[in-house]
Amino acid sequence: MDSQSLFLTANADTVYYLGFVDLTGGPMVVETPPASLGIFDDMWFQWIIDFGLPGPDRGAGGKYLLVPPGYDGALPDSGFHVGRSGTHRALILDRSFLQDNDPKPTADLVKSTLEIAFIADVTNHSDHSSAATVFRTPSAASRSVGPAKRCGVADPASDQCGQGDHGEDGGHTANGTVRSAIAVRSALR
Structure with missing residues (x-):
């Protein structure tokens, strides 16, 4: 490797995070943090869309x-940067840069701005005050994931509503999106 290398390497003065977004339940909205350098890829590592500085x-x-592939439902006319995935799961990979040589402000910024939600919840509640957010990175005061979308299915082991995995309380886990988000949250602690 020399100065002519054409690929990025990991380094110690950057905050990295990685996660997966499950699209089997339909389109998902990901709100990304500012001052980042990120990408969404499908599970074949095919480019979907850049975000942050190159996006x-x-x-x-x-x-x-x-x-997701094959989705033929209605989509909003504006307000979103649209990326079409070739697979039903998407990879989010980001590098955010240190502020004053300290990772804490950068990690706090990612925690306070990264959010993943079902499109129906975001478009029905544009102010997010009552949107059923699948995942929002917790603030320092709150380390819990939620709230999960509720559907009222009595048996959490069933998938009677057809909208994915259910937690013990009957809330959706977005087919693994929340579990992936927990991994992102843990990496940012």
């Missing part, structure tokens, strides 16, 4: 709508 939000942070 359409140009480093300001943005709302990305990830659409």
